[in-house]
Amino acid sequence: MAKAVTTREASTLVLTDPRFSKDIKHWGAHARGEIPPDWPLLFIVEGKGLLTTDGDTHRRLRLPVQRAISPRRVQALRPDIEAVVDRLLAELATVPAGEETDLHARFALPLPLEVICSLLGVPEDGPLREELRVLSAAAMNSEAGVEEVQNTVGRDFPATLMSLIEQKRADGDRDDLIMELVAAMDEGQLTEAEVMGNLVVTVIGGHETTANLICHAVRGLLTHPGTLADARARQDAGENPWPDVVEEALRWESPSRNLMFRYATEDVAVDDEVIREGEAVLVPLPAVQRCPRSFPDPDPELFAPGRPDVSRHIAFGVGPHRCPGASLARLEAEIALRRLFDAFPGLGLVPRPAARVPSLGMNGYQELPVLLN
Numbered sequence: 001m002a003k004a005v006t007t008r009e010a011s012t013l014v015l016t017d018p019r020f021s022k023d024i025k026h027w028g029a030h031a032r033g034e035i036p037p038d039w040p041l042l043f044i045v046e047g048k049g050l051l052t053t054d055g056d057t058h059r060r061l062r063l064p065v066q067r068a069i070s071p072r073r074v075q076a077l078r079p080d081i082e083a084v085v086d087r088l089l090a091e092l093a094t095v096p097a098g099e100e101t102d103l104h105a106r107f108a109l110p111l112p113l114e115v116i117c118s119l120l121g122v123p124e125d126g127p128l129r130e131e132l133r134v135l136s137a138a139a140m141n142s143e144a145g146v147e148e149v150q151n152t153v154g155r156d157f158p159a160t161l162m163s164l165i166e167q168k169r170a171d172g173d174r175d176d177l178i179m180e181l182v183a184a185m186d187e188g189q190l191t192e193a194e195v196m197g198n199l200v201v202t203v204i205g206g207h208e209t210t211a212n213l214i215c216h217a218v219r220g221l222l223t224h225p226g227t228l229a230d231a232r233a234r235q236d237a238g239e240n241p242w243p244d245v246v247e248e249a250l251r252w253e254s255p256s257r258n259l260m261f262r263y264a265t266e267d268v269a270v271d272d273e274v275i276r277e278g279e280a281v282l283v284p285l286p287a288v289q290r291c292p293r294s295f296p297d298p299d300p301e302l303f304a305p306g307r308p309d310v311s312r313h314i315a316f317g318v319g320p321h322r323c324p325g326a327s328l329a330r331l332e333a334e335i336a337l338r339r340l341f342d343a344f345p346g347l348g349l350v351p352r353p354a355a356r357v358p359s360l361g362m363n364g365y366q367e368l369p370v371l372l373n
């Protein structure tokens with residue numbers, strides 16, 4: 001039904017070549033009625049939004065989001081990010097010595113959730129931020145049935161966002177991403193469904209992936225003590241080791257699992273294969289980024305910040321759908337890691353296998369149990 005490409009070269013081709021489309025009308029199996037109606041992802045791949053359109057339609061949908069998270073705006077968020085990190089670390093500091101705590105639930109996830117909600121203009125007080133977290137996790141759960149996915153993504157998520165928009169209109173809010181999208185809707189540039197679609201992608205993309213990135217970096221450092229010692233030594237010498245740590249974490253354990261289907265609009269030669277017109281192609285990023293052909297030296301299984309080929313990773317995608325939130329994610333992760341390891345020099349993993357989240361889209365663990373001291 002679908003093919004997967006696992007080298008960096010093949011993935012880059014599939015993600016950038018216009019002969020691969022995100023428009024479901026090019027999917028042969030779908031056009032022939034071969035996709036079972038109870039396939040849980042059907043609702044998502046059939047939807048029209050940022051991640052399922054090409055060309056001018058895609059550019060029109062993407063522009064307002066891209067503007068709202070421009071590098072200039074992201075840099076201006078630095079003090080806010082630092083404040084959230086410090087608050088979360090102060091809360092962690094109250095955990096009694098020797099008591100296990102879940103760094104995913106108490107640090108890595110709330111940080112990007114708070115940041116994306118502030119950017120969107122979701123009020124800090126009240127239940128909405130937590131509701132969006134729960135809806136996001138449900139939307140990314142690949143064990144959910146088709147009805148559950150439809151209810152979450154098609155009904156509950158938009159309903160929650162719509163009532164928030166009504167409230168924000170009534171309050172006269174203006175200067176945030178939600179209201180910028182609403183303004184674009186009022187000016188006829190986006191439809192209501194498109195605003196909802198953009199918001200759902202931004203809410204989910206804006207926190208779950210960044211949380212995974214922070215957790216993978218922490219896990220990488222704590223399972224490679226020599227690497228952590230090197231990072232500390234560089235910091236003590238007045239250098240900033242954290243960008244290298246973040247880039248390698250993005251390569252070593254891609255925070256996203258599969259980039260969803262691209263459909264071949266004609267036969268295309270990829271490596272030694274031909275992807276036939278109408279076939280769907282997945283890009284499984286964790287496999288691509290540990291491909292020994294693409295990342296030969298050192299061993300791609302190793303977490304090795306500073307490796308010479310790290311800039312070749314494609315954890316943020318490539319081509320027209322490349323992640324517009326990359327600079328925000330990098331900034332959050334760098335601030336989080338530096339301050340976490342400064343605050344808890346004795347941080348250690350609880351040696352217990354942790355379960356991955358059951359998701360085709362997200363590559364993360366359900367928890368990150370640690371001892372802080």
Ligand code: HEM
Pocket residue numbers: 050051062065069116201202205206207209210213254255256259260314315316317318320321322323324325326328329
């Ligand atoms: C470590 C953190 C992140 C990772 C690894 C990541 C990864 C990705 C990837 C791989 C794509 C491309 C999907 C594709 O080509 O099929 C993407 C798209 C997107 N991401 Fe991110 N992302 C991260 C953080 C963020 C943040 C912080 C935001 C928002 C503030 C965000 C918003 C989006 C949006 C809106 C898209 C859709 C872009 C489009 O289709 O044109 N992401 N992300």
